[in-house]
Amino acid sequence: MLDGRLSLTTPEGVRLLLTPAGPYLRAGAWALDFALWVIFMVGVRAVLPFSKLFDGLFLLLLFLSYWGYPIVCEVLWHGQTLGKRAAGIAVLRADGLPVRVRESALRNLLLVADFMPMFYLSGLACMLIDPRFRRLGDIVAGTQVVHVEKPRKRRPAVAAEPLALPFALSLAEQRTLADLFEREHGLPAERMDELGTLAAPLTGCEGGASIERMRRYAAGLAH
Secondary structure, X not given: OEOOXXXXXXXXXXXXXXOEOOHHHHHHHHHHHHHHHHHHHHHHHHHOOOOHHHHHHHHHHHXXXXXXXXXXXXXXXXXXXXXXXXHOEEEEEOOOOEOOHHHXXXXXXXXXXXXXXXXXXXXXXXXXXXXXXXXHHHHHHOEEEEEOOOOOOOOOOOOOOOOOOOOOOOHHHHHHHHHXXXXXXXXXXXXXXXXXXXXXXHHOXXXXXXXXXXXXXXXXXXX
């Protein structure tokens, strides 16, 4: 854990920073999924004729839909059911990779254990104790429920006449330069001038003049 976030490295060497989802959001997602399932089953019962055959089919559908819905959704929809999607959370494997049928089936079947002794008391207690907010099913299945990070909207390219850099910058330094002007609208003018002065070794000037030169450098990077 790093500042409340999980720092994971995939087998491909990609570093992931994930934020575990707490009990409140997970309970809301479960409640929405359960409500949708109840509405669906009530609708099915309303259209099916009353007979022993259809009563049996209804009970079979009741069982399959209750256990199958979350498994199918989590495997096909990137770890999300409708409730999880509405709550902005998703299920991943402990290593940050998408869940497969095995993990999803195991974590959902173990809802029975999390339900005991009454209304998910064991699952709630486990989430409150575990630093990653995992319930029993997650621990056994090796899964983790996390917040889905929304992609940050890119701002338009810097409006300035492009200017070549006086010397090569690393990718991290180029990213920092571009980020400065993406966040410029949220920084006071005094802070921007201060940053411009700190960048004097790069621009050869200070304050606002330095900022304007960096703006041209950033425009050059966009090209």
